[in-house]
Amino acid sequence: MAHSPHTSPSPRVIRAPARLSGRIRVPGDKSISHRSLMLSALAVGESRIEGLLEGEDVLATAAAMRAMGATIARGDDAVWRVQGVGVGGLLQPAQALDMGNSGTSTRLLMGLVASHAVSATFVGDASLSGRPMGRVITPLARMGADITSSPGGRLPLTVRGLVPSVPIDYELPVASAQVKSAVLLAALNTPGITRVIEPVPTRDHSERMLAGFGARLTVEQGPRGRVIALEGEAELRPQSITVPGDPSSAAFWMVAASVVPGSDVVIENVGLNPTRAGLVTALRMMGADIAELAPRTVGGEPVADLRVRHAALSGIEVPPDLAPSMIDEYPVLFVAAAFAAGATVARGAEELRVKESDRIAAMRVALEANGVTTVEHEDGLTVHGNGGDKIAGGATVATQLDHRIAMSMTIAALHARDSITLDDASPVATSYPAFYQQLAELSGETA
Known part of the structure; x- marks a missing residue:
């Protein structure tokens, strides 16, 4: 199996703790962290970013913006300061x-x-x-960019930008916040009005943050879905941003505290943007005990501390319309389902097949190897839960270079009879460098 050039494989054995308790703060939201660096680099003047997720993925964005002219530095106070180049001011990377x-x-x-x-x-x-x-190449080519890719529209690929580029009206053929965001970011330096029509709503961090930086942007409901219109040649103003905690990272602790008997965990500062909070809804439908403490608004995003206590879960049919608001949380939802009473049917998530791994197949194989009965569908899984007993465990899981597979199966191991071994836990660093340290704290162990 190919491994990331940055790290050699790092196997890890996970054993079940007695219970989980304590308070933790999860890393900053990954989606918001990426966008805050990009938009700060396009503003004129200095922006400040607190709570930035300092995982490998976000650092790749920071390095790319530096390569195109922005000055980006992390202070000793953990605040990131970005001197932007202005919309239209990106430099040729060397x-x-x-x-x-x-x-x-x-x-x-x-x-x-x-x-x-x-x-x-x-x-x-x-x-x-x-x-x-x-899916990104198609609309950007319509705007005039010249894009040459490896076979199958894959990396390595080269984008040659066009100035002035061409405003378009683009209806998303598949729900994707990344495609929507790519078109809106291209629209910033495009004269005229570019519109993205979104038949199924996806996470709206780009729209919220673009408006916060001063872009002229409107969101309206049209006959074919949400219409996001952005007027180009924007002038972005520098901002001070506090990044809320990542709901996709909080998801692992929500499920862990729900399934490990005796657990009581508070997860601080979790972003609860409705376009991202589908897992909270799904877990509550299953009977999870999740309380929102101190709800507040930070930088236009709803935030709260979540207290999660062990609860008996029941299998449900997950509403497919929740899929866009929890697409990254399906792997750990499958884990919650393994400990529920009865079957959980989680479908409407074909997008999972083109993530870091084929997450549907990877989770089916991992769960079944550890004693969980599942049925694979084209667009999800049916998981037959055991009513809250420990699963068998005992197997080695192929994490497939996928941080969410690694973390999800770590959570499964927390209520297993025999330890579960990950063939490689190093991908966790892409999104959650402190994950295992925090697990040790909640377990009352030392990492």
Whole structure:
């Protein structure tokens, strides 16, 4: 199996703790972290970012924006300061932009480059180089960018931007916040009005943050869905941003506290944007005990501390319309389902097949190897739960260079009779460097 060039495989054995208790703060939201760096780099003046997720994916975005002229530095106070170049001011990067494992960085930066007078080559690790970029290439080519890719619309690929680029009306053929965001970022330096029509709503961090930076943007409901219109040649104003905690990272602790008997965990500062909070809804439908403490608004985003206590879960049919608001949480939802009473049917998530791994197949194989009965569908899984007993465990899981598979199966191991071994836990660093340290704290152990 190919491994990331940055790390050699790092196997890890996970054993079940007695219970989980304590308070933790999860890393900053990954989606918001990427966008805050990009938009700060396009503003004129200095922006400050607190709570930035300092995982490998976000650092790849920071490195790319530096390569195109922005000054980005992390202070001793953990505040990141960005001196932007202004919309239209991106410089020609001296070498290829290494995206590592980050699909978000790649797709969004392709949009940025498409309307600037620069040419950028994007490269990535083995996993990212296998992921299709065609859905972004299509609209950006319509705006005038010249894009040459490896076979199948894959990396390495080169984007040669066009100035002035061409405003378009683009109806998303598949629900994707990354494609929407790529088009909106290209629209920033495009004269006229570019519209994205979104038949199914996806996470709206780009719209919220673009408006916060001063872009002229409207969101209206039309006959075919949400219409996001952005007036180009924007002037972005620098901002002070506090990044809320990532709901996709909080998801692992929500499920862990729900399934490990005796657990009582508070997860601080979790972003609860409704376009991202589907897992909270689904877990509550299953009977999870999740309380929102101190709800507040931070930088236009709803935030609360979540207290999660062990609860008996029941299998449900997950409403397919929740899928866009929890697409990254399906792997750990499958884990919750393994400990529920009865079957959980989780479908409407074909998008999972083109993530860092084929997450549907990877989770089926991992769960079944550890004693969980599942049925694989084209667009999800049916998981037959055991009513809250420990699963068998005992197997080695192939994490497939995918951080969410690694973390999800870590959570499964927390209520297993025999320890579960991950063949490689190193991908966790892409999104959650402190994950295992925090697990040790909640377990009352030392890492």
